[in-house]
Amino acid sequence: MSTFTERTYRPKTHREAMAELCLTLPRTPGCHPWCTLHCQIDETTTFCMGPDVLTPVTPNGYVGLSSCAQERGGQPMIDLGDGLDHVTVEQAEEYARAILRQVARARGQEVSA
Numbered sequence: 001m002s003t004f005t006e007r008t009y010r011p012k013t014h015r016e017a018m019a020e021l022c023l024t025l026p027r028t029p030g031c032h033p034w035c036t037l038h039c040q041i042d043e044t045t046t047f048c049m050g051p052d053v054l055t056p057v058t059p060n061g062y063v064g065l066s067s068c069a070q071e072r073g074g075q076p077m078i079d080l081g082d083g084l085d086h087v088t089v090e091q092a093e094e095y096a097r098a099i100l101r102q103v104a105r106a107r108g109q110e111v112s113a
């Protein structure tokens, strides 16, 4: 009991947290191609989870990808890594485009359309 283990704090990614909290299942034929972790939340709800993209700019340190077959018709959702926001692929693309336009503008590289 006297062993001191030094731990550095590292927030769990959604994927890691879900892997601990949920029952992980084998992939199903209906899984998305990017499904690397198929999880069950309750008796009737399962979802696909893809690999997280790690990035220091989100509060959670990642951007995630998941899809619940029982919600939104199994539409993939991008987890923006702030613990709250899940957006559709289209919304994420629009958001990313807007950010990239402002980055270009800020750097004086704006291309007039």
Ligand SMILES: [Zn+2]
Binding pocket: 027, 028, 030, 031, 032, 035, 036, 037, 038, 039, 047, 048, 049
């Ligand atoms: Zn799956």
